[in-house]
Amino acid sequence: MTRRKLKDAIASNEELSFVFGNTTVQKITQAVQDVSEKTISLQEILCSFTFVPDGKPVRHYYDLDELNRWALNDIKPNGICSPLWIRPHPYQKSKYELVAGLRRYKAAEILQLENVPVKIFDWDDRTAFQAAISENSNRRDFSALEELDNTLRMIEIQLGCDTEEVVSLLYRMNNAAKGTTNQNVLVSEEAEVVKQIFDAFGRITWQSFVSTRLPLLKKPPEVLDAIRHGKIHYTKGILLASIKDNEARQVLLEEAAQRSLSLSEIKQRIKDTQSETRPPVASMDLKQRLALTVKQARGNKKLWRDPNKTRQIEQLLEQLEAIIVQ
Numbered sequence: 001m002t003r004r005k006l007k008d009a010i011a012s013n014e015e016l017s018f019v020f021g022n023t024t025v026q027k028i029t030q031a032v033q034d035v036s037e038k039t040i041s042l043q044e045i046l047c048s049f050t051f052v053p054d055g056k057p058v059r060h061y062y063d064l065d066e067l068n069r070w071a072l073n074d075i076k077p078n079g080i081c082s083p084l085w086i087r088p089h090p091y092q093k094s095k096y097e098l099v100a101g102l103r104r105y106k107a108a109e110i111l112q113l114e115n116v117p118v119k120i121f122d123w124d125d126r127t128a129f130q131a132a133i134s135e136n137s138n139r140r141d142f143s144a145l146e147e148l149d150n151t152l153r154m155i156e157i158q159l160g161c162d163t164e165e166v167v168s169l170l171y172r173m174n175n176a177a178k179g180t181t182n183q184n185v186l187v188s189e190e191a192e193v194v195k196q197i198f199d200a201f202g203r204i205t206w207q208s209f210v211s212t213r214l215p216l217l218k219k220p221p222e223v224l225d226a227i228r229h230g231k232i233h234y235t236k237g238i239l240l241a242s243i244k245d246n247e248a249r250q251v252l253l254e255e256a257a258q259r260s261l262s263l264s265e266i267k268q269r270i271k272d273t274q275s276e277t278r279p280p281v282a283s284m285d286l287k288q289r290l291a292l293t294v295k296q297a298r299g300n301k302k303l304w305r306d307p308n309k310t311r312q313i314e315q316l317l318e319q320l321e322a323i324i325v326q
Contacts, residue, residue: 028131035119037083040096042108042116047098050090051125051132053153057102058132060146061230065260071107080104083117085135087128096120099128100135126157137203143234145227147203148213158193167214169194174210220246223253231257239266248273 049055084101098105099121108116123131133150136142142150155166173191175181185191198206204213216224219241227237236256243249252269255261261269284292303309 028127028134031121032085032119035121037117037119039115039117042105042113044094045084045086045096045098045105045116045118046089046092047102047105048089048091050097051099051123051128053156056228058129058136058142058146058150059102060143060149060228061233062103062106063233067103067106068110070103071110075104075107076111080108080113080117083119085121085131086118087121087123090125097128099123100132129153129157143227144213145216145224145234145237148209148216149228151197151209151213154197155194158197159190167217170206170210170214174207177207220249222250226253226257236261236263236266239263239270243270243273245273 047057049057052058082101082104084104085099086096087099089095089097096118104116121128121131133154152163152166155169156163159166159169169185169190172181172185173194176183176186194206198204198209219238223237223241226232227234232240232253237253240249240253240256243252252266252273255269256266297303297313303313
């Protein structure tokens with residue numbers, strides 16, 4: 001389905017009839033309280049996520065070892081205490097679509113449970129997506145990338161536009177707020193919708209979102225894709241993104257995903273890789289050694305926080321300056 005341009009979507013009153021605000025949150029909360037719990041076959045539930053713009057769950061990653069331990073040590077003896085949220089599947093009759101509860105669903109699969117407790121809601125795509133965000137954020141904080149993706153998705157759904165248009169809008173709003181461009185965008189209907197979304201869901205302000213979340217889009221795409229597809233945890237992926245060499249980054253990314261390397265193991269691999277690529281000091285001339293030493297000193301944050309070492313550097317610098325001016 002082709003998305004309309006931002007200005008066309010905003011021009012439609014119908015497009016603005018649903019606002020991610022307190023009213024809808026209250027309706028979801030009330031609906032959850034009003035709907036009775038039922039038990040249905042796990043086979044009747046599909047994880048298709050048709051209500052999400054890119055068809056992916058709102059959470060990117062589940063640690064399989066942790067999930068297995070939780071299933072065996074908690075779900076097996078106690079059962080699923082909190083029902084899954086589902087809705088009638090929009091395209092497949094006699095089936096339901098999972099809205100919230102993917103971790104419990106996966107645990108049920110691990111334990112080969114035939115039936116699971118559910119609550120069934122007659123939600124449209126927008127309400128289903130908002131319900132999924134609300135339920136998941138109440139259980140566990142989203143990673144920065146999950147927060148980035150889900151917030152962009154919410155704005156996309158509300159404004160009927162694509163990711164590039166949303167990102168452009170947010171940057172234009174930020175530049176206007178800084179006073180570097182025309183401020184008309186800040187009083188536009190688009191900006192008002194953005195502010196309403198952050199007021200309703202944002203753990204951070206939209207300005208902080210622009211400065212701390214949007215830069216993640218500039219990370220290597222293969223690393224972001226690996227995080228989004230659940231191949232690697234967010235913190236490990238961001239660490240891998242720091243590797244400048246494309247080939248080395250790709251090799252270590254694949255190894256980390258396939259062998260489930262720990263964070264400390266990845267750090268050691270990166271350290272080893274950097275030492276291998278660094279030219280041996282013995283092969284350098286004096287100018288190269290000086291340039292390398294200065295570069296290493298600049299990048300060593302701990303060095304500049306140590307008063308003893310900074311005094312030593314100052315003394316050495318004074319000696320070097322004296323040699324140079326002679």
